[in-house]
Amino acid sequence: MVHQQFELWAEQTPDAIALVAQGREYTYQQLNVRANQLARFLQQRGVGPEVLVGVCLPRSPELIIALLAILKAGGAYVPMDPGYPAERLEMMRTDAQMPLLLTNRASQAEWMQSTDTQVICLDARWEDIGQASATDLPCQAQSHHLAYIIYTSGSTGKPKGVMIEHRSISAYAQIAGAAYNLQPSDRVLQFCSISFDTAAEEIFCCLGRGSTLVLRTEDMIGSVQTFLERSQAWGVTIWVFPTAFWHFLATELARTGLTPPASLRLVTMGGEKAIPAQLAQWRQQVGDHIRLVNTYGPTEATIVATMCDIAGPEAVAGAETSPYWQRDSSGTDLCAR
Missing domain, CATH: 3.40.50.980 (Rossmann fold)
Structure with a gap:
């Protein structure tokens, strides 16, 4: 699975640079530790196989940590670009029936106020999250479980959620990484909106090959x-x-x-x-x-x-x-x- 490939690099090359964002560098070990802590925090709130977690965060280290953490916890993420219109984001939240939504204080909006979804502002909870164990978690999901649901543009009608399993994104990341000959020396620019599936290619192909992800x-x-x-x-x-x-x-x-x-x-x-x-x-x-x-x-x-x-x-x-x-x-x- 893609998060396990990332974990292998965190074990083999802990001091290698995994992420560059806003003038800061994060090693594979640092990124893995934060993702592990957040994963346990999420598990304590019921996240596991087939549980959907919305992610409404700007392009940031917290976004990458959140995606990895959800997968480590066994859940599936629903990417929600905070720059999208509120009506579209609310439609996604309602349609997916997600019990949990990760965001930050700057991205909080009125549409998030719902008794159906628990909203967690990560920048307000990092102190609590940091109390959890930093070690890797036993893998909770199986290959047929959902990794993410991504909503289409709706250009031919109403946007629909497309369900992608772990085995599919894992196979794609491995073969695409080989086709592009990704190496630890590579630095991949994370360009696309998180609500486009190309972002999954940028992120997981890169971190699954020991390369460096650079956030634009x-x-x-x-x-x-x-x-x-x-x-x-x-x-x-x-x-x-x-x-x-x-x-x-x-x-x-x-x-x-x-x-x-x-x-x-x-x-x-x-x-x-x-x-x-x-x-x-x-x-x-x-x-x-x-x-x-x-x-x-x-x-x-x-x-x-x-x-x-x-x-x-x-x-x-x-x-x-x-x-x-x-x-x-x-x-x-x-x-x-």
Whole structure:
């Protein structure tokens, strides 16, 4: 399971940097300790297999700790971006019928006031949480239990909650990590909203391979130059984008003459097919030294079902997409899980 893969790295390389956020670094051991303490705190409040816990937190160390803790406790998380409209968040809370919701004081809102859901402000409870044991917990969940429920955009109707089991996200994280050749030396930018399943890819593929997760700030996307400068300063090696943002970035690089950071080795984008005009701009401005991968998959298929190298040293000439399983020596077809 993904949290167990994280625990292995915390045991093997406790002093390695797991997370970089807001100018601070957190080691694998530090992150694991906080997640273990919060997991026990949650278990004392009834969290276990198939118990849903809402997570309405901004991009922060507390968010990553909360996700790991819920999985360690045996529960399943429901990601809720605090920047979403209150009506949408309330719909998610009501539809999922979650007994528990984790947030912080800055994200508290009127829609959270309900007798059906217990709201816990983590920043007000860390002293209590820190009293719990810091050791790893016995695994409570089994592979068929839920890991998370993520709500679709609702572009074709009412948003629906898609249930993803531990075995699905675990298999995906292992095979995607291998396909992207993630190494402990990599630094992955956590770019996407927590309410998009791509965030699970960014987080669990990274922490399950001993890499460093770098949380982007809101202000860094204010301009392309700032985005590039921050990525360079943080030594980011991997970007994971929605295709629409990559289209924008490719156009801006061509317009301004700016280039990606020297540390960057891999860019993946998903959600839709790359437009040939932007791909041509990228190739002309960036060259072929950065691997560029176009992916696609419905949420129900666990993040990604197909992938293709469309630029860079491993580019597939003329290929539109290729199934993930073609890169998996075991022959497992993840599209069928």
